[in-house]
Amino acid sequence: MIGGLNRRAARLKATLWTLAVPPTVWALHFLFCYVWAAVRCAKRGPTETIGDIRIGIAVATVVALIPIVASGYIAWAQSRTEGDPPPHNASTGPDRLRFIAYATLLLAGLSFVSVLFVAAPALVFTDCR
Amino acid sequence: MRSSSSVLTAAAGAGKTNVREQVECNGDPMTSDECARRTGGPNLERTLRLAALPVTLLLSGCAGVQSAMSPFGVEAAATARLTWVMVAGAVLISVAVAALVVRAVRAPEGSLSHSGGMSLILWAGAIGPTIILFGLLITALPMMRQLPVAPNDLTIAVGGEQFWWRVQYRPTGAPPVEDANLVRVPVGRTVRILLTSPDVIHSFWVPGLAGKVDMIPGRTNTLVVRATKAGTYRGQCTEFCGLAHAKMAFDVVAMEPRAFDAWLVQARTPTRLSSPAQAGALTPPLHPGPGLRRGTEGAAPSGQALYTSYGCAGCHAIRGAGGRIGPDLTLLPQRRSLAAATLPLNPATLAAFIRNPQSVKAGVLMPRFAEMSDAEARAIAAYLLEPK
Structure with a gap:
């Protein structure tokens, strides 16, 4: 199965467009976390607990990591x-393909780590203060 | 040593006109900057000894009543700890990078294979920094969490005004206590500080207690603090707010909880209202007679009468009677300083400040009392420094 997957992955062509996928997902994840937490906290008091915001960020993080890992x-x-x-x-x-693919791999690694870093505050904060 | 310094003097002189001029350096002819390189530049030992003085002076600035490096609160202690972690990490990384640069410059070409170079870049340039950043994030994130606060914890409302601090203690189940320019906190107890401003943006910062929080008109920001060590400290406005911004400071007294409770009860209890005549006098008439001010009715008017006749109560309150434009003066005798931690508090400084506050704090709202004599100002000062 792994071999089949590898062959299938090798057949897809890495381009400048696919290179932009991991950082774009990272940006969207950042935007979602920032805007959603800001809107929810603005609607409620600063001392309200934010259980639902934390769950939302956890779900968004898993959803964002899937395309990043796949691209990588x-x-x-x-x-x-x-x-x-x-x-x-x-x-x-x-050689051009190898270059673009390797750049995509590095960007996917960076985006993977960044998405985790963006989500990490939700592990610590329990209210909107 | 002497030869190298005399050569250096020659080299320095040469540098002014022509850097490439040949000089004699320890017996060998060479250009002045080559010579400086060989002799280790200016006398290294002397430079280090000279550098030790400012470094010691700078480090001594880290201690004291207003320093984030000598914390007396939970949050400031965490910040100081994080600072040391960051400094140690930065030094380690700088040394490692410098060592790598020296090694890279000196290594013969080809000593690192292509794959070796790639894996060096991968580990030192990507994986290593990621691990370090992750470690820092894990260390720093829990420190960003605010202290938990219960509804029953003491609330202190602090208003930043040009150029002083309105302080109101709001204990649960008891009437509030008004004060100014001095914040008292009980050691070991969580305190909620509500921060706001009626005029421009100020910033509340007690470096030894917690991080700074802005005071924004129309908004209430909350800072939760817990002092850990009794003592007297200092805070400062850290957002430029006008001419006397630099003189907008305040004293902070961290007290043992029992002493704080006793102080709160004492602060709320009037000491002079036992006499009905005095109680009545504390509510000043709005239009005092001019004769009182000039003191034409025989004996010199008392400080309290002058306080009334000069209209001080139009802006200042004592035991709830009077205006709210300026600082409440009820607890003035207990304060540690005058004019928002700008002057020492004694009858002479207070009298001078009453007559001409502008000379101490440019731009302050309180007007100058040019017609007030020094004796009158001293009488008012003496009255204000009596316990109320």
């Missing part, structure tokens, strides 16, 4: 595309 996995599979020998900086199709 696809990028990882494509960054191993067979091609010219290292350092893979020639102006050839396989």
Whole structure:
């Protein structure tokens, strides 16, 4: 099954558009957490508990991590595309694909960590103060 | 040592006209900046000894009544701890990066393979920083959590006004106590401080107690604090609010809980109202006769009569009687300073301040009393410093 998945991931083409997927998901997750907590807290008092906000952020975090992990996995599979020998900086199709895929992989890693960092305050805060 | 310093003097002189001029450096001819490099620049030992003085002076500034580095509150202690963690981490990382740079510059080319370089970048540039940031986040996040506060905890309402602090203690089940420019907190108890302002934005900061919180007109911000060590401290307005902003400070007294409770009861209990005549006199007439002010009725008028005739009660209240524009003067005798922690509190400074407050605090609302004699000002000061 893993092998099939790897082959399927390797067949997808990494482009500049797919490269932007992980940071975009990170931005949307940040926006959602910020706006939702602000709106909910503005409607209630500062000392109200925020159980529902924390659950919402937890759900949003899981939902955001799925496409980021998927992008990272696809990028990882494509960054191993067979091609010219290292350092893979020639102006050839396989090297270009490897470059974009590797950049996507790094961005997916960054976005993964960032989404967790954005969500981390919800572990600590229990009210709107 | 002497040769290198004389050469350095020559090198410094050469630097003014032509940096590349050849000088003799420990017997070898070379350019002045090469010489400086070889001899370790200016006398290192002397530089270090000179640097030790300001560093010691700077560090001594970390202690005292108004310092985040000598905390007396739970929140400020957490901030100080976090600061040390950050400083230690920053020093470690700087040293590590410097060591890596030195190693990288000195290593012969090709000593690191392509894959080795890639994994170095991955670990030192991505995974390492992520772990460090995660550690810092886990350390710092719980510190951002505000102290829990119960409805029965003491509330102190503090208003920032140009250029003083209105302080009102609101204990549950008891009438409020008005004061100004002095905040008393009981040690070991959680206190809710409500912060607001009627005029411009001020900022309430007691560095030893907690972080700073802005006081914004039309909004009430809440700061929850808990003092841990009894003593006398100082706070300061930290948002520019006008001409006398720098002189808008206040004293903070952290008291043992029993002493605080006793003080609260005592502050609420009038000491001079036992005599009905005096009780009546505390409610001043709105239009005092001019004869009283000039003291033409025989004996010199009392400080209390002058207080009334000069219309002080139009802005200041004593035991609830009087205006609310200026600071409440009931507990003035118990304060530790004058003019929002700007002057020492004694009859002379108080009398001078009453006659000409503008000379101490430019832009303050209280007018200058040019017609008031020094003797009158001293009489008012003596009256104000009596327990009420």
